[in-house]
Amino acid sequence: MNIIEIMRRWPTQESAVAHLEQVRWGGRPICPYCSSDKTCVHASKDKKLPRWQCQSCHRAFSVTVGTIFHHSHLPLQTWFLAIALMLNAKKGVSNAQIARDLDLPYKTAWSLALRIRAAMMADPEQKxxxxxxxxxxxxxxxxxxxxxxxxxxxxxxxxxxxxxxxxxxxxxxxxxxxxxxxxxxxxxxxxxxxxxxxxxxxxxxxxxxxxxxxxxxxxxxxxxxxxxxxxxxxxxxxxxxxxxxxxxxxxxxxxxxxxxxxxxxxxxxxxxxxxxxxxHRNNPGVFGDLIRHMVGVAA
Ligand SMILES: [Zn+2]
CATH class of the missing domain: 3.30.420.10 (Ribonuclease H-like superfamily/Ribonuclease H)
Incomplete structure (x- = not known):
C-alpha cells in the first residue's frame, strides 16, 4: 500500500472511519465497554468521528476507543499515510521527514510515529x-x-x-x-x-x-x-x-x-x-494486518 493508494481508497475522514469500523466490527458496532451488540447511532452526530450509543450500558463510543488512534486529533487518513510511509521506507523514515511529508508539527509527527512503532513492537507475529x-x-x-x-x-x-x-x-x-x-x-x-x-x-x-x-x-x-x-x-x-x-x-x-x-x-x-x-518482508497484506492488530483484531 503506497500513499497514492491510501489517498485513493480513503479520500476522506468518513471513508477512513468506515474502513476502521468494518475492520474492527465487520459492520456491526460492538460496545467496547460491555461487548453488547445492541447499539445505535449516537444522537450528537460528530462528522469527524461518528459516535455510537450502547443500549445495554448506555455509554457512547467511537471506533477508536481502546486503540492507538484514540484521543488523537489527527484525521485517520493521516495515520494511514504515516503507517504507509513507515512501512514503505526500506531505510526507515525519520520523524522530521514524516513531519514534512504530512505537513505536521514535528512533535505531532514524533508522537504519531512513536505510537506506530509501539504497535509494530507488539506484533502478534512475535508471539x-x-x-x-x-x-x-x-x-x-x-x-x-x-x-x-x-x-x-x-x-x-x-x-x-x-x-x-x-x-x-x-x-x-x-x-x-x-x-x-x-x-x-x-x-x-x-x-x-x-x-x-x-x-x-x-x-x-x-x-x-x-x-x-x-x-x-x-x-x-x-x-x-x-x-x-x-x-x-x-x-x-x-x-x-x-x-x-x-x-x-x-x-x-x-x-x-x-x-x-x-x-x-x-x-x-x-x-x-x-x-x-x-x-513482513514477504507479506503483501502487511498494511491491513497492522491496522487489524491496531484495533485489536487477530490477523
Ligand atoms: Zn455497552
Whole structure:
C-alpha cells in the first residue's frame, strides 16, 4: 500500500472511519465497554468521528476507543499515510521527514510515529517461539549523537564489545523472523544471553549458531549449539551467522538514517520497527494486518 493508494481508497475522514469500523466490527458496532451488540447511532452526530450509543450500558463510543488512534486529533487518513510511509521506507523514515511529508508539527509527527512503532513492537507475529536453525548475535549502535550534533563534544568512536555504544542482541530464524532488543546496561554474559534465547526460541529441536564470543561458549548446556570462528572463516557449510549479519545491516541503516539525537530509551522501538518490516518482508497484506492488530483484531 503506497500513499497514492491510501489517498485513493480513503479520500476522506468518513471513508477512513468506515474502513476502521468494518475492520474492527465487520459492520456491526460492538460496545467496547460491555461487548453488547445492541447499539445505535449516537444522537450528537460528530462528522469527524461518528459516535455510537450502547443500549445495554448506555455509554457512547467511537471506533477508536481502546486503540492507538484514540484521543488523537489527527484525521485517520493521516495515520494511514504515516503507517504507509513507515512501512514503505526500506531505510526507515525519520520523524522530521514524516513531519514534512504530512505537513505536521514535528512533535505531532514524533508522537504519531512513536505510537506506530509501539504497535509494530507488539506484533502478534512475535508471539510464536522461534524454531529450527536460528542465529544469535549482538551488535552495537551509536548511542551518542553523531559528530557535530552537540557543540564541543567529540569523543573517539570505539567499536565492539566493551565500548560505550549501545549493545543490541538479536535472534534470527533462517528463512524466518527476527527479534532484537537493546541490552542497555545489561551485561552480555551467559546468564542474560541464555535467558534471552530461551524466552524467544523453542530450544527443543532448534540449533543455535553464534560466533565464538565467550558468553556463548556454554550454550551447549541449554540448546544444540554451533559456533563459527570468524577469524578462520565466515561460513563452514551451514554454520554461519550471515542471516543475522544481514539483519544488523538493516538495523544500522535504519538507525543512522532516522535517529539523530535521541537517547537510548527508544532503541527498542526503532529496532522493533526494523524487525517488523523484516518479518513482513514477504507479506503483501502487511498494511491491513497492522491496522487489524491496531484495533485489536487477530490477523
Ligand atoms: Zn455497552
Amino acid at each position: 510464536r517461539l522461534f524454531h529450527g536453525i536460528v542465529e544469535m548475535d549482538e551488535t552495537y549502535i551509536g548511542g551518542k549523537p553523531r559528530k557535530g550534533n552537540i557543540a564541543g563534544e567529540r569523543k573517539p568512536s570505539t567499536r565492539g564489545r566493551g565500548t560505550s555504544k549501545l549493545a543490541v542482541v538479536g535472534i534470527v530464524e533462517r528463512h524466518g523472523r527476527a527479534f532484537a532488543r537493546a541490552f542497555n546496561g545489561v551485561p552480555l554474559n551467559f546468564k542474560n544471553l541464555s535467558r534471552f534465547l530461551q524466552d524467544r526460541v523453542n530450544v527443543r529441536g532448534s540449533l543455535v549458531m553464534t560466533d565464538e564470543y565467550s558468553a556463548y561458549k556454554k550454550f551447549g548446556a541449554v540448546v544444540q549449539h554451533s559456533a563459527i570462528n570468524h577469524q578462520a572463516a565466515y561460513a563452514i557449510g551451514d554454520t554461519h551467522t550471515n542471516t543475522i549479519e544481514g539483519f544488523w545491516a538493516l538495523v544500522k541503516r535504519s538507525w543512522y538514517g532516522q535517529h539523530h539525537h535521541y537517547g537510548r530509551a527508544c532503541a527498542d522501538l526503532y529496532v522493533s520497527e526494523t524487525a517488523f518490516k523484516y518479518n
